[in-house]
Amino acid sequence: MNDSTQSTPKGTVAQERIAVLRKNKAFVVGSSILIFWIICAIFGKLIARYEIDQMDFEATYAAPSGKYWFGTDGLGQDIYSRVIIGSRLIILIAFSATALGTAVGASIGLIAGYLKGTFDMILMRILEAISAIPVIIVALLAIAAVGGSSTIITILIIGFIFAPNVARTIRAAVLAEAEYEYVAAAKLRSEKTSHILFKEILPNVMPTLIVEFTVRLGYAIFAVATLSFLGAGVEAGSPDWGTQVADTWSLIFSNTYWPTLFPAIAIASLAVSINLISDGLLEVFEL
Amino acid sequence: MTPPTLELRDLRVTYTVRGIDRQVLRGVSLSIAPGESYGLVGESGCGKSTAAFAAMRYLPRNGKIAEGSILFEGQDMTLMSDPEVASLRTSAISMIYQNPLSALNPTIRIGHQLAEVFRLNGHSKEEAFVLAGEALQRVHIADPEKVMRRYPHHLSGGMAQRVVIAMALASNPRLLVMDEPTTGLDATVEAEVLDLVRELRRDTGTAVLFISHNLGVIRHMCDRVGVLYAGSIVEQGKTADLFSNPSHPYTVGLLRCIPRGGLHKNTDRLDTIPGTPPALGAQLNGCVFADRCAHVEEACRAATPDLVAVGESHTVRCIFHSKSASLPRAIDSLSVSDADQNDQRVKGSRLLDIDHLSKAFTQDGHSVQVVNDVSMKVGVGETLGLVGESGAGKTTIAKLILGLTGFDADSHIVLDGKELAGTLNKRSVQDVGAMQIVFQNPDQALNRRHSVTHIVSRAVQKLGGLSASDSTTRARELLSSMRVDISLHAARPLQLSGGLKQRVAIARAFAGAPQLVVCDEPTSALDVSVQATILNLLVDLQKKDGTSFIFISHDLGVVRYISDKIAVLYLGRIVEYGDSSQVFQGPHHPYTEALLSSVPNIDGSIRKRIPLTGVIPSPSNPPSGCVLHPRCSRMAGSGVEHLCTSTEPALNEVEPGHFMRCHIPLDQLRTVQTQ
Numbered sequence: 001m002n003d004s005t006q007s008t009p010k011g012t013v014a015q016e017r018i019a020v021l022r023k024n025k026a027f028v029v030g031s032s033i034l035i036f037w038i039i040c041a042i043f044g045k046l047i048a049r050y051e052i053d054q055m056d057f058e059a060t061y062a063a064p065s066g067k068y069w070f071g072t073d074g075l076g077q078d079i080y081s082r083v084i085i086g087s088r089l090i091i092l093i094a095f096s097a098t099a100l101g102t103a104v105g106a107s108i109g110l111i112a113g114y115l116k117g118t119f120d121m122i123l124m125r126i127l128e129a130i131s132a133i134p135v136i137i138v139a140l141l142a143i144a145a146v147g148g149s150s151t152i153i154t155i156l157i158i159g160f161i162f163a164p165n166v167a168r169t170i171r172a173a174v175l176a177e178a179e180y181e182y183v184a185a186a187k188l189r190s191e192k193t194s195h196i197l198f199k200e201i202l203p204n205v206m207p208t209l210i211v212e213f214t215v216r217l218g219y220a221i222f223a224v225a226t227l228s229f230l231g232a233g234v235e236a237g238s239p240d241w242g243t244q245v246a247d248t249w250s251l252i253f254s255n256t257y258w259p260t261l262f263p264a265i266a267i268a269s270l271a272v273s274i275n276l277i278s279d280g281l282l283e284v285f286e287l
Numbered sequence: 288m289t290p291p292t293l294e295l296r297d298l299r300v301t302y303t304v305r306g307i308d309r310q311v312l313r314g315v316s317l318s319i320a321p322g323e324s325y326g327l328v329g330e331s332g333c334g335k336s337t338a339a340f341a342a343m344r345y346l347p348r349n350g351k352i353a354e355g356s357i358l359f360e361g362q363d364m365t366l367m368s369d370p371e372v373a374s375l376r377t378s379a380i381s382m383i384y385q386n387p388l389s390a391l392n393p394t395i396r397i398g399h400q401l402a403e404v405f406r407l408n409g410h411s412k413e414e415a416f417v418l419a420g421e422a423l424q425r426v427h428i429a430d431p432e433k434v435m436r437r438y439p440h441h442l443s444g445g446m447a448q449r450v451v452i453a454m455a456l457a458s459n460p461r462l463l464v465m466d467e468p469t470t471g472l473d474a475t476v477e478a479e480v481l482d483l484v485r486e487l488r489r490d491t492g493t494a495v496l497f498i499s500h501n502l503g504v505i506r507h508m509c510d511r512v513g514v515l516y517a518g519s520i521v522e523q524g525k526t527a528d529l530f531s532n533p534s535h536p537y538t539v540g541l542l543r544c545i546p547r548g549g550l551h552k553n554t555d556r557l558d559t560i561p562g563t564p565p566a567l568g569a570q571l572n573g574c575v576f577a578d579r580c581a582h583v584e585e586a587c588r589a590a591t592p593d594l595v596a597v598g599e600s601h602t603v604r605c606i607f608h609s610k611s612a613s614l615p616r617a618i619d620s621l622s623v624s625d626a627d628q629n630d631q632r633v634k635g636s637r638l639l640d641i642d643h644l645s646k647a648f649t650q651d652g653h654s655v656q657v658v659n660d661v662s663m664k665v666g667v668g669e670t671l672g673l674v675g676e677s678g679a680g681k682t683t684i685a686k687l688i689l690g691l692t693g694f695d696a697d698s699h700i701v702l703d704g705k706e707l708a709g710t711l712n713k714r715s716v717q718d719v720g721a722m723q724i725v726f727q728n729p730d731q732a733l734n735r736r737h738s739v740t741h742i743v744s745r746a747v748q749k750l751g752g753l754s755a756s757d758s759t760t761r762a763r764e765l766l767s768s769m770r771v772d773i774s775l776h777a778a779r780p781l782q783l784s785g786g787l788k789q790r791v792a793i794a795r796a797f798a799g800a801p802q803l804v805v806c807d808e809p810t811s812a813l814d815v816s817v818q819a820t821i822l823n824l825l826v827d828l829q830k831k832d833g834t835s836f837i838f839i840s841h842d843l844g845v846v847r848y849i850s851d852k853i854a855v856l857y858l859g860r861i862v863e864y865g866d867s868s869q870v871f872q873g874p875h876h877p878y879t880e881a882l883l884s885s886v887p888n889i890d891g892s893i894r895k896r897i898p899l900t901g902v903i904p905s906p907s908n909p910p911s912g913c914v915l916h917p918r919c920s921r922m923a924g925s926g927v928e929h930l931c932t933s934t935e936p937a938l939n940e941v942e943p944g945h946f947m948r949c950h951i952p953l954d955q956l957r958t959v960q961t962q
Binding site for chain 2: 016019020180181182184185187188189190191200203204206
């Protein structure tokens with residue numbers, strides 16, 4: 001006999017976490033909204049009621065009705081369809097940019113936090129300098145320099161600007177983690193540094209990384225919407241929420257609110273959903 | 288007749304964890320008379336701390352009193368309003384926690400914190416400061432004025448605990464609840480704090496509820512003892528009765544697990560208690576101990592056994608208490624014989640030579656000598672025990688040997704005839720793999736994101752040179768030989784108990800058949816019954832494979848049990864070194880003597896304590912002469928005081944194989960120590 005008679009069923013912790021998440025109202029509401037928009041982004045064509053560039057010159061600025069649920073814009077295009085289809089671009093850009101920023105930032109954070117010393121110090125000073133630059137201004141300048149809006153450029157710029165923040169958060173987590181003795185145990189079996197970083201330490205900072213990803217995603221959505229509102233960020237003519245708001249916001253004063261209201265609600269709902277999700281995750285991971 | 292100071296009547300406490308109410312105390316009844324000291328002992332998770340908090344009606348937010356009552360001087364605290372309870376806590380009941388530094392506010396000076404307690408009890412600001420100074424004097428703080436101006440982080444653990452005690456006594460409480468008050472402290476400091484508590488109790492007549500996992504401490508501090516198991520008091524009685532005549536199988540088992548003076552791995556195997564305590568809130572029918580009891584019969588599971596009186600005020604909750612003394616051993620008393628050794632290595636032949644090992648760290652531009660000219664040898668199949676107070680350099684020496692920290696020039700470590708480089712990346716893969724470590728805290732030593740099999744198979748792969756597929760098979764075998772059940776191989780470390788985690792860590796350390804394993808306090812985070820199984824496992828592995836150990840522990844009983852040789856360290860220096868029997872039987876170095884005398888032993892014999900006064904000096908500013916001289920109790924009257932204060936003694940061979948760093952001649956030490 002020994003002390004192995006007591007066993008806990010496999011996967012209990014993960015199962016309990018999921019159970020807690022399902023009870024967390026913020027997380028449930030947030031993920032429902034996000035799932036809705038992801039479905040729109042993927043299957044938008046099936047949900048939309050008209051082609052996005054189909055114009056009805058009989059009904060420009062038509063108020064919401066049975067025919068046009070969210071009304072139409074100045075070209076007689078169906079706003080409902082444009083909002084649904086418009087989710088694709090913002091989600092694509094925001095997710096890609098955040099993924100890029102998180103991947104680059106996490107790698108830098110891991111290396112800096114593990115190696116410490118002079119390398120860490122120099123790297124972190126550079127990153128601090130980068131993160132002092134305002135996102136929108138750099139993006140506008142870069143787009144002007146490249147000569148024209150492009151999805152790829154937007155993704156690269158937002159990713160570049162986000163990386164330092166992610167790196168700093170991950171570095172702090174790695175600094176604590178590297179003191180743990182499982183790292184010493186790995187060194188005592190002559191593991192390569194890359195193995196220690198990515199196989200030993202990375203899984204343990206994953207909760208921090210996931211939460212950081214969702215937080216950055218929320219910022220990215222704002223950044224993309226802001227850029228397209230300012231006329232940069234996406235190719236002209238795309239059914240983009242920020243562009244739609246930018247094109248029509250002055251009409252609010254003449255009571256033609258619908259071309260602005262519905263894309264604005266869409267932006268807000270997506271941003272709020274991401275924040276709700278990250279709140280829920282924070283609670284579950286007990287960070 | 289005066290009512291008892293504290294009485295718990297059939298107290299049931301539940302914690303709500305993830306939405307489910309889990310029972311932690313299952314009907315605890317006890318009473319503490321005015322001026323009495325009551326000890327509550329048991330393994331972790333049995334509800335000791337919950338009982339302490341319940342005594343103040345101060346449960347965590349998710350805890351609630353489901354049934355029963357808490358009577359303080361006859362008044363039921365469960366019926367009181369919150370302000371009434373709060374006023375009791377300021378004026379009549381005080382609590383002392385395990386970690387004194389977390390009980391003190393780090394941003395407020397000691398004087399202010401202490402004075403605040405007096406002000407709460409109605410004194411003016413000026414009076415409060417005067418009283419605070421007096422309170423510090425009462426707990427033997429030499430320079431109260433100076434200490435009052437300090438912040439908590441300026442104080443050592445022992446000093447901080449004195450301040451906490453002064454604070455707890457400020458209101459002249461009628462009840463003092465102490466929850467593991469000395470657990471984080473060194474043995475020498477622990478002994479001083481316990482002496483202080485005993486003295487204050489004699490002067491003030493305060494009733495004490497004393498909670499500890501350490502049976503020796505309870506034995507010395509308490510008039511009566513209750514043994515708590517799974518939230519239920521299974522045995523209760525006068526301390527001497529209970530220790531001399533334990534009547535519950537759990538108490539019997541607990542006492543048998545402890546490596547007491549004299550037991551040694553070569554002749555004795557430690558007994559264990561099979562199984563583990565039930566999980567928090569588990570549904571238990573009948574006797575709470577039934578699942579782990581060798582005497583269990585159907586009647587035990589049918590209904591909760593009644594309390595039976597087995598002596599004057601000695602009660603036990605066991606149907607078969609009369610045969611508890613003859614409880615069969617959980618494991619064979621015979622140790623694995625040396626003949627079972629299946630290795631070609633010759634026991635005792637030379638394995639590791641450490642010569643003039645030194646390490647200086649640079650701190651704020653100053654060089655701090657943490658390890659100072661340490662030389663020792665470890666033979667094949669031998670255990671070298673390292674003992675000393677915290678800060679003596681034990682763990683640093685382990686890291687230097689393993690190469691996790693580089694040693695200074697002119698230090699030499701020779702393993703099996705090969706001189707080793709200082710750092711890991713300059714050592715060959717074989718040399719790195721030849722020495723492994725088992726850490727104190729398996730929670731940090733095992734990667735919590737990896738499965739048990741992965742942890743061990745990776746070690747087999749890298750250290751044993753097996754392919755990925757072979758390594759999984761080998762890892763399974765290895766884990767099974769460590770008696771980690773196959774059903775747990777896919778689990779993550781978090782899902783295992785402390786003892787199981789340590790088994791996995793041991794399996795990992797032994798994955799590549801190392802020549803030497805450093806065990807850095809491998810059992811100090813574990814309960815005594817689990818400690819016994821882990822020590823047995825280590826001894827078996829050593830006998831089977833001829834592995835050598837460097838065993839670091841602050842528990843002298845454990846070190847004595849497992850070691851062949853002992854090195855006693857003080858301030859990064861070896862002060863005594865020799866065979867285990869020589870070091871323990873004496874004559875001792877004055878420091879070793881003080882260490883040994885500070886251990887509260889469970890057989891209850893009163894031993895004259897050799898005080899080790901004052902704090903451990905900082906290695907950045909060591910005392911002149913012999914580094915021990917400011918704290919040495921044998922220097923005065925030795926006739927060599929001038930040498931002690933001026934010249935550092937060399938490590939001399941005083942008997943064959945027995946080394947000591949002391950100016951006092953051996954015969955003189957022998958004479959004073961046998962008096």
